[in-house]
Amino acid sequence: MSSSTGTLFRVTTFGESHGPGLGAVVDGCPARLPLAQADIQAALDRRRPGQNALSTPRNEADTVEILSGVFDGLTLGTPIALLVRNHGQRSADYAPLAEIYRPSHADYTTEAKYGIRDPRGGGRASARETIGRVAAGAIAAKWLFADAGIEIRAYVESVHDVCLPREILAGLAAPDAPLPTLAQIDANPARCPHTPTAERIAGRIAAARAAGDSLGGVIRCRVRGVPPGLGEPVFDRIEALLAKAVLSLPACKGFDIGSGFAGATMRGSEHNDPFEFRDGVVRTTTNHSGGVQGGISNGEEISFRAAFKPVPSIALSQQSITRAGIPTELSIQGRHDPCVLPRAVPIVEAVTALTLADLCLRARAETGFQRKR
Amino acid sequence: MSSSTGTLFRVTTFGESHGPGLGAVVDGCPARLPLAQADIQAALDRRRPGQNALSTPRNEADTVEILSGVFDGLTLGTPIALLVRNHGQRSADYAPLAEIYRPSHADYTTEAKYGIRDPRGGGRASARETIGRVAAGAIAAKWLFADAGIEIRAYVESVHDVCLPREILAGLAAPDAPLPTLAQIDANPARCPHTPTAERIAGRIAAARAAGDSLGGVIRCRVRGVPPGLGEPVFDRIEALLAKAVLSLPACKGFDIGSGFAGATMRGSEHNDPFEFRDGVVRTTTNHSGGVQGGISNGEEISFRAAFKPVPSIALSQQSITRAGIPTELSIQGRHDPCVLPRAVPIVEAVTALTLADLCLRARAETGFQRKR
Amino acid sequence: MSSSTGTLFRVTTFGESHGPGLGAVVDGCPARLPLAQADIQAALDRRRPGQNALSTPRNEADTVEILSGVFDGLTLGTPIALLVRNHGQRSADYAPLAEIYRPSHADYTTEAKYGIRDPRGGGRASARETIGRVAAGAIAAKWLFADAGIEIRAYVESVHDVCLPREILAGLAAPDAPLPTLAQIDANPARCPHTPTAERIAGRIAAARAAGDSLGGVIRCRVRGVPPGLGEPVFDRIEALLAKAVLSLPACKGFDIGSGFAGATMRGSEHNDPFEFRDGVVRTTTNHSGGVQGGISNGEEISFRAAFKPVPSIALSQQSITRAGIPTELSIQGRHDPCVLPRAVPIVEAVTALTLADLCLRARAETGFQRKR
């Protein structure tokens, strides 16, 4: 079990989907950051179930309480403990599944590893576990913006075979084009910043729900305002830590940065990003590197993708076995998201914020790292 | 700077491409493992330059010396220090580049971060840095096989737009099909286990060299014999640590596991891996999960991909700027690989071995983890 | 700020003396340990204020709630979060002190470091912070005993100049003599296992309270049932980690193990512990080593001391300065312990348990470490 991450900005999360509560302890957040419950609640509200027609009908309030680390509206430099109590978990929904290994869930592997599991839901493998990360990430994001002017923005790029059209992708990726705003992304339940695509995605998700099936997709995450110098080669290259953060999310199966997998089909003469001196600053004219060279940020936008599989909880009938090895058929009832992508947007932002806050502190230790130009 | 990785099986690497030497200290390797210099040398010989017509004409012997941790052919449980001296580094090749930022190299970011860099090559960002990892990985791989029967096999799946044909990919991925052998993979300089494809790749690389250009590609890595129970949710899920290990390699831009990015376009009903009880063991009938569920190995083959960009050292002329910000043109002479993929095969295997050895020890601590069925 | 400790059995604590609550997250506790709230509450009751005439008249219930990690009376292998809410903190007592640096408290250093402090008590420097450690330590202690038969027993050896008499010390230290029982130690408020000495200590503490002064003292901690092989040289020698654990407690100024400072005045020929083969086991005939040789346990009793200074909160008038640097006089009113020693007994036991649980898991990873003979 590894419930902590980070070297200087460290987060420890806790909580099962059906236990008394979930949360996080944030250790190493610098002192004197203005912080209120509302800063954290806003992020949790973006991830909570039941927000709109696309997500699960479970309506969980997920109200956070700050237990320590803040006095008079300012952080003290001491650990900030955050608690969200579980309410209205319908544990009875899970009773029929207690003896069955749900396919592509963590039931079997949890039992193989620990010899025990909480049969009332996914335990720590549940997406509810990300509550602690989102709450902690809200603090990291606030500090990154306040201290370094760093801004993180994620959105849905594709669901199943519905993807942002090529020309929209190109426009979004144009050098120094404005990032989609939070309002633009949250304007539709699909969290895709292009309305026609968002509507097609919404239709696809509704159809999957009706069919008792589920869908995967891809999230794009972009970070602006990162100064040159973040990243700790060789093992903690910035892209290595981002990949670890993203791949530690439930249902995530892939990560790439900059040109990514497409870059593997390019020639060096196309892929290299030429340097120029622009507005008094060293810049590159293209950004196939995704803002990272040699594992260290170069001041350009950091841009990466995260691929998510279709969630495994589906109403359609499936083959499996019981704990005793007896073949059986199952159909997962209950209130499950047919597609995790829209709700995963704030989660990807949160783990990105945690990763970058830690790297900022590490860079500052080493080199007296300063706010970007 | 982060030069160490792992929690219990820990590796620290050191060395610049043009300094006195490079190497690693392996701490936490269990005692009484038979270990000889030749075990490590064999792995280094697979990564060294000048092996064959496809790689750089630099012919570096890269001979390793064991400085500590082994007595009478057995590990002592104490740190194993490994040293490879640099010989014949042609530092003069780099003199013309000392004042220029090479595009998509780490020159600019290193200087931005540290205020200094070794101008005689890429320093720690050089692929020579992986010597330490390959040497350490050889020890991890030996222990994994001896102690747990775990076997790691990587090969080139594509270079530029030449990819293993669909039917070959399907054959390789068939459930319980034999892994390609080391001999099959090393039978051709491209390290691709399908001769016709290997020959096409070799041709493509030769053409890129002639054109003064470079090529990227994709490596597949597969692991057999992993027992259920490896992986430490939530932050150290097995796929998260593998992604971190792979993305910390020079030139790597992407990672996916199991269905990966392709899985994002599937439905849950297709993607879920049904359980069955086969030969007295819990198995899945498909393996879209890539051997991992909920961040923990499930006993199936672990299978992932790593995408590498084309190496940035090309002879073709490029635009850049000097350290003073003056635009300039450059053409990188010297003895560079036009395609890093074949030599990256043992490197990917090494970081995979290091990651799994650490997870094995961690699992053993927790649960008295045992060798697979 | 460093609020986590341990490599495999990891504890993160949180909470200020006057915030909403305090607690801990225990990560890495093995699965399937029987655990109830009462196991933890019992330890907290031993450290809580207001237990008896010797301690502060503050009567804090300090009731713990288990927020996660336990299902049906067994640990799940997931993080165990523990919460104790603050009640009845009389923050107003501190108002007059908000602008004054209390001598030998952490007021000045906290402000120098963080630029902010919670003026309502000692914040994280308060002894209330140890609530999280005692709660977590109760889990560690239960696991150590259940899994390895390891038993930890601390008691007060001296307060001010009242010390256990030489012959009592010799009797307690005699090879294989029974440890004082918990009942014997808790039989008197001084937590000293020799009634006449306990009564003298009680008198001394009562007199100090009456005089508005405070007293220091020494705690002895002894551990039985430790198998040979715990400790991770060179940096995490068992005595090094015990020293770190003990010196991280508020008011602790010294640590020694085995012969300790007295051993510095001995000759090698007196100090060396001869080996013998006793009852089929390798034993030593004396134990100047304190159960540790070369940083690794040798199977003998581990025995160490912790020295505590007199607590700095005294009613007697003192000189100090305000935050503005103006000389001032202060007298600390409020409900403070005149001597922390009796309540520190369960705290020393707790940090010892946390240290040893972590080392047990680490030893098990390395060498398949087993329960003692």
Added chain:
Amino acid sequence: MSSSTGTLFRVTTFGESHGPGLGAVVDGCPARLPLAQADIQAALDRRRPGQNALSTPRNEADTVEILSGVFDGLTLGTPIALLVRNHGQRSADYAPLAEIYRPSHADYTTEAKYGIRDPRGGGRASARETIGRVAAGAIAAKWLFADAGIEIRAYVESVHDVCLPREILAGLAAPDAPLPTLAQIDANPARCPHTPTAERIAGRIAAARAAGDSLGGVIRCRVRGVPPGLGEPVFDRIEALLAKAVLSLPACKGFDIGSGFAGATMRGSEHNDPFEFRDGVVRTTTNHSGGVQGGISNGEEISFRAAFKPVPSIALSQQSITRAGIPTELSIQGRHDPCVLPRAVPIVEAVTALTLADLCLRARAETGFQRKR
């Protein structure tokens, strides 16, 4: 095995007493520190055997080579690898002991833990292991002085029952009295800054050697120029990390800071250090705290003691058993120090420097920590 220490300024050591070599990798040393081989060699020369009449007649050159991390006389910010080759190890001396457990050595515990040991000396438990720490510590000390003006000075305070006289101790401890200089301390082989005491110690050591016996003693270590704000409560309080560093040294059995064990017999009204505003700075008028309050430096001198047992290698006959459990008598011949104290002085300084360099970097990350007044 734990061969690494530190969070940001990290050191990994390697090497057995009779293997090919010993050394260290220093990771995280800031870039652009002027560093030459001679800086490190000077520290090694202070710890090496055979310096003078008091130490072992083994004359080991212990020449260090810098393998990486330095270019053109400046650190690169990359890992600095240091190697000292073993020469002239008389392994044959140990042949008669291969089957015997030497009393109070690590022979038995090493074998109990690892199932194997290098019989040619103490392996990693040998004092030769400290070569890596001293070499690494020299870099830390140089950086601390260059960057923060911090100066570390240790000396022998007592050997066996010969201690600095009370009035000398008082003079040395007087507020703001000058530290003994390196020249004063190294003026005599005993490394005690009071010539008459040094001469008595030298006599005592000579007599112990003649008698085939050994002696323990106490080292005092003092640190000047530490700014307020170093130390990371709660677990990495500055005194906790110093205690861990010191207790991880071979033969060390105790640590105390400030008033230490003596403070346990004081009253709060005597022990508290009153604040005053002196020369524009917050100071204390006494320093029973030893420069630390609440685990954080307060700007006063940091002063602590380390107790060392008599070394266990003695020529006098001793009782022990063989590996097979047969009682036997042994007498350890060979070239051993009868008293480790004088050579431990630079070792204590080294681990202190490593601890403080790490805490400086951590403080800088958190709070933009600056050089002292």
